[in-house]
Amino acid sequence: MKHGDFQSCPVCGNLNILDEEAFLDDLKCTIRAYPKNQLIIRQGEVCDALYILTVGSVKTEIITENGNLVSIETIEAPRPLVSEFLFSDNNQSPVNVTALEEVEIIKIPKSEIVRLMMSNPHFMQNYLTHNANRTQFLTNRLQLLSIKTIKGKLAHYLLEQAQGSLKPFVINKSQGELAEFFAVARPSFARSLSEMIHDGIIRVTRREYQILNFDKLKELLV
Amino acid sequence: MKHGDFQSCPVCGNLNILDEEAFLDDLKCTIRAYPKNQLIIRQGEVCDALYILTVGSVKTEIITENGNLVSIETIEAPRPLVSEFLFSDNNQSPVNVTALEEVEIIKIPKSEIVRLMMSNPHFMQNYLTHNANRTQFLTNRLQLLSIKTIKGKLAHYLLEQAQGSLKPFVINKSQGELAEFFAVARPSFARSLSEMIHDGIIRVTRREYQILNFDKLKELLV
DNA sequence: ATCAATCTGTAACAGTTGTTACAAGTACGT
DNA sequence: ACGTACTTGTAACAACTGTTACAGATTGAT
Numbered sequence: 001m002k003h004g005d006f007q008s009c010p011v012c013g014n015l016n017i018l019d020e021e022a023f024l025d026d027l028k029c030t031i032r033a034y035p036k037n038q039l040i041i042r043q044g045e046v047c048d049a050l051y052i053l054t055v056g057s058v059k060t061e062i063i064t065e066n067g068n069l070v071s072i073e074t075i076e077a078p079r080p081l082v083s084e085f086l087f088s089d090n091n092q093s094p095v096n097v098t099a100l101e102e103v104e105i106i107k108i109p110k111s112e113i114v115r116l117m118m119s120n121p122h123f124m125q126n127y128l129t130h131n132a133n134r135t136q137f138l139t140n141r142l143q144l145l146s147i148k149t150i151k152g153k154l155a156h157y158l159l160e161q162a163q164g165s166l167k168p169f170v171i172n173k174s175q176g177e178l179a180e181f182f183a184v185a186r187p188s189f190a191r192s193l194s195e196m197i198h199d200g201i202i203r204v205t206r207r208e209y210q211i212l213n214f215d216k217l218k219e220l221l222v
Numbered sequence: 223m224k225h226g227d228f229q230s231c232p233v234c235g236n237l238n239i240l241d242e243e244a245f246l247d248d249l250k251c252t253i254r255a256y257p258k259n260q261l262i263i264r265q266g267e268v269c270d271a272l273y274i275l276t277v278g279s280v281k282t283e284i285i286t287e288n289g290n291l292v293s294i295e296t297i298e299a300p301r302p303l304v305s306e307f308l309f310s311d312n313n314q315s316p317v318n319v320t321a322l323e324e325v326e327i328i329k330i331p332k333s334e335i336v337r338l339m340m341s342n343p344h345f346m347q348n349y350l351t352h353n354a355n356r357t358q359f360l361t362n363r364l365q366l367l368s369i370k371t372i373k374g375k376l377a378h379y380l381l382e383q384a385q386g387s388l389k390p391f392v393i394n395k396s397q398g399e400l401a402e403f404f405a406v407a408r409p410s411f412a413r414s415l416s417e418m419i420h421d422g423i424i425r426v427t428r429r430e431y432q433i434l435n436f437d438k439l440k441e442l443l444v
Numbered sequence: 445a446t447c448a449a450t451c452t453g454t455a456a457c458a459g460t461t462g463t464t465a466c467a468a469g470t471a472c473g474t
Numbered sequence: 475a476c477g478t479a480c481t482t483g484t485a486a487c488a489a490c491t492g493t494t495a496c497a498g499a500t501t502g503a504t
Binding site (some may be wrong): 065085087 | 363
């Protein structure tokens with residue numbers, strides 16, 4: 001049974017499993033590959049299984065009523081998908097999940113997850129912690145979207161990414177993807193970005209960003 | 223031991239507990255009352271216990287870097303608070319929780335929660351389901367905030383509240399609170415609201431809202 | 445190397461929102 | 475009934491964002 005890195009998954013790792021092969025064989029699960037750009041989970045689709053992304057990367061996004069896309073995040077293997085919705089009352093995924101490259105996914109039925117939790121305290125803790133971290137991520141996203149100006153959003157995001165350092169860092173998103181992430185129009189984002197560059201607040205080369213003036217950047221949050 | 227309604231709490235209800243008094247006495251927990259407007263949990267505060275609101279109501283909100291408030295939701299007893307952050311890696315509450323009236327809160331240490339989960343499958347399922355529902359709530363909130371116009375946000379919100387009915391319904395928030403909920407300025411919200419009223423799309427009397435023209439309302443989402 | 449697809453920069457204009465300010469209305473406690 | 479605090483309505487203006495359009499980079503595949 002060929003599969004990706006399982007042990008370093010935030011939910012499935014550190015389980016003190018002696019024999020991973022035996023563990024996986026015992027677990028009622030299916031493994032499946034998806035090609036690039038394939039829709040893996042559709043918004044509104046019923047989820048009664050946990051998906052674990054073992055190889056590759058995916059993106060999640062919401063389609064709003066008016067047809068706009070809001071990108072939520074990109075996820076790299078190994079990580080569970082939709083774990084935070086598996087036990088909800090309506091069992092529906094609120095997001096689309098799409099493969100960014102060729103991916104491999106393990107699908108574990110909900111009943112198996114319950115069994116694992118009851119028998120393996122470590123698995124349960126992992127699961128709870130992962131979901132809690134995801135909620136914090138969403139709350140942070142909420143805070144970002146509630147900032148009213150584009151420059152303010154970008155400032156918030158850059159300050160978070162830079163982590164206090166003056167060193168340049170890479171943001172692996174195009175301007176279009178960043179605009180989608182901030183839920184603003186692409187040319188508007190480009191305008192704000194170029195203004196901030198002209199004002200000497202940041203420097204941008206391709207996808208490499210560098211903060212030149214922390215104070216001015218923080219002022220943009222006001 | 224006097225306390226509020228415990229059995230109908232989404233996490234603590236339906237546990238097949240024969241003797242509630244004995245259950246609570248056995249559980250290592252503390253019960254405490256807070257006066258109106260008291261800050262119960264501060265944003266950034268470390269949470270190592272589950273809070274269960276047994277009497278009254280609270281509101282949760284985020285303070286952004288620039289000092290703006292983003293209201294998240296109001297919560298009515300009985301319901302757990304910050305259950306979705308309890309197991310996160312940093313253990314910090316991302317929100318402020320404030321009493322809207324005199325409230326009573328039971329505080330249960332994290333270790334006790336873990337013990338309960340392992341010994342009571344029903345409690346675990348309740349907990350997971352509640353957290354999953356909360357995540358869906360947050361995702362929905364994210365979708366609302368990503369709508370670019372105020373009228374669009376209001377349309378989204380009203381369509382959700384009305385649930386397809388033409389009957390008037392009450393939204394228990396002032397205009398200022400709604401503006402905060404939508405992360406927009408209050409006069410701007412008032413302007414959009416009055417325009418929608420003048421256009422014959424909705425009718426508003428105090429806090430009672432009625433949809434007069436579903437089609438036009440849906441058009442605002444575009 | 446060349447082509448197609450994607451990404452970036454920019455412009456003009458319309459449309460929407462924020463800001464500030466003030467008057468009028470309502471709710472509530474005493 | 476009175477006053478205070480809160481809520482609502484509205485106006486004018488500045489500021490910001492969306493839309494549309496197009497040309498010039500850049501990237502990746504063949």
